[in-house]
Amino acid sequence: MRLGAGLLLAAIRGFANSWARANAHAAAPCSGLFCCLHMTNEAIPKLTAFDDAALDKAFAALEDEARSDASALDVEAFRLKWVGRKQGLLNEVSDRWLKAAPGAAKKSVGQRFKVLKELVETLIENASGAGPSDAALKAEAIDITLPGTRRLIGAEHPITRTMNEIVAVFAALGYSVGVGPEVETDYYNFECMNFPPGHPARDTQDTLVVAGQERRPLRDRLLLRTHTSPVQMRTMEQQPPPVRIVIPGKVHRNDAADATHSPIFHQVEGLCVDRNITFSDLKGTLDHAMKALFGSAVKTRFFPSFFPFTEPSADVQISCIFCGGKGCRKCKQSGWIELLGCGMVDPAVFGFAAEKQPAYDAKQISGFAFGMGVERIAMMKYGISEIGQFFAGDMRFLGQFV
Numbered sequence: 001m002r003l004g005a006g007l008l009l010a011a012i013r014g015f016a017n018s019w020a021r022a023n024a025h026a027a028a029p030c031s032g033l034f035c036c037l038h039m040t041n042e043a044i045p046k047l048t049a050f051d052d053a054a055l056d057k058a059f060a061a062l063e064d065e066a067r068s069d070a071s072a073l074d075v076e077a078f079r080l081k082w083v084g085r086k087q088g089l090l091n092e093v094s095d096r097w098l099k100a101a102p103g104a105a106k107k108s109v110g111q112r113f114k115v116l117k118e119l120v121e122t123l124i125e126n127a128s129g130a131g132p133s134d135a136a137l138k139a140e141a142i143d144i145t146l147p148g149t150r151r152l153i154g155a156e157h158p159i160t161r162t163m164n165e166i167v168a169v170f171a172a173l174g175y176s177v178g179v180g181p182e183v184e185t186d187y188y189n190f191e192c193m194n195f196p197p198g199h200p201a202r203d204t205q206d207t208l209v210v211a212g213q214e215r216r217p218l219r220d221r222l223l224l225r226t227h228t229s230p231v232q233m234r235t236m237e238q239q240p241p242p243v244r245i246v247i248p249g250k251v252h253r254n255d256a257a258d259a260t261h262s263p264i265f266h267q268v269e270g271l272c273v274d275r276n277i278t279f280s281d282l283k284g285t286l287d288h289a290m291k292a293l294f295g296s297a298v299k300t301r302f303f304p305s306f307f308p309f310t311e312p313s314a315d316v317q318i319s320c321i322f323c324g325g326k327g328c329r330k331c332k333q334s335g336w337i338e339l340l341g342c343g344m345v346d347p348a349v350f351g352f353a354a355e356k357q358p359a360y361d362a363k364q365i366s367g368f369a370f371g372m373g374v375e376r377i378a379m380m381k382y383g384i385s386e387i388g389q390f391f392a393g394d395m396r397f398l399g400q401f402v
């Protein structure tokens with residue numbers, strides 16, 4: 001329904017015209033504003049016949065009029081015209097047709113009047129409940145064929161993914177997974193791992209320490225762990241042997257950043273303790289793990305090395321995955337790439353564990369441990385040459401791993 005004085009008048013004129021057509025007894029056809037207003041006052045002429053046919057015709061004309069008004073007029077204008085207290089057409093019909101009807105016709109006029117009244121009420125009800133106009137809806141409409149704002153889907157960081165892959169290889173061998181604190185005490189990071197205070201091995205790991213702890217005993221001083229090996233001890237203190245555990249985690253060293261060094265990086269530690277664990281168990285386990293990670297064509301070899309917490313210790317090299325061992329720039333023409341450190345758990349380490357768990361008796365049990373750098377493995381697997389890419393937060397780089 002639309003409102004407007006002009007429209008209202010036009011509608012009234014329309015009614016008058018159609019009424020004139022429908023009822024030969026009506027006044028002369030409308031011829032202008034004055035006429036229309038005049039017509040409104042006398043819009044409902046007296047009925048001369050009260051038979052069914054005459055009533056049907058008269059009421060049908062009014063119903064048609066109400067329907068066309070409903071689509072042409074604003075609700076208020078419609079209400080005014082049809083149910084207005086003074087000149088509302090329903091009142092007129094009631095006065096001129098219903099009240100004036102002869103006794104015998106009262107019932108049939110009354111029934112038809114009731115139907116008309118209900119129609120008018122329904123039309124008002126529908127129009128009042130109707131929402132905004134078509135034009136308003138169109139103006140507000142959203143073009144659902146336009147592509148929306150794309151929300152980026154989260155994905156595993158390549159380091160997390162590589163860490164999970166390494167962990168999965170060992171999980172399949174029956175290893176459980178553990179974690180430990182990144183802020184560690186001197187005791188767990190060094191002392192119980194058989195680096196005595198002042199031991200020169202401590203110099204090999206430039207350590208980031210928490211400031212202002214000079215008054216604390218050395219063993220309680222806090223530092224950012226330089227390796228995941230302290231979690232070996234934390235695990236053994238919590239449970240007697242046998243132990244098979246892998247520990248992924250973040251570590252820190254006060255290293256200057258370059259293409260292959262970052263002060264923050266990640267390791268996966270491994271520890272296996274039981275009766276009769278031998279160096280060949282260590283070799284077989286790591287050979288299997290390297291083949292699972294890099295492909296079954298990969299070979300491993302073990303070189304003597306030194307770590308304070310393993311004896312004997314070894315560095316593990318794998319045949320170069322880029323040249324297949326022939327020698328290339330990546331393996332510095334050697335055909336081999338060094339990938340991780342490992343060894344048999346030093347009896348001194350079991351000695352520290354036995355302070356809380358006496359079952360770590362080096363005469364009864366043995367074990368091996370290993371630790372590998374996650375970034376180095378990820379760089380090899382994905383052909384990345386700058387370690388800094390992992391931490392730069394550049395979506396062009398990270399998006400390649402989605």
Ligand code: PHE
Nearest residue numbers: 227229341342343369370371
């Ligand atoms: N913790 C050693 C490092 O960070 C790696 C390692 C772990 C070596 C376990 C042997 C056994 O270099």
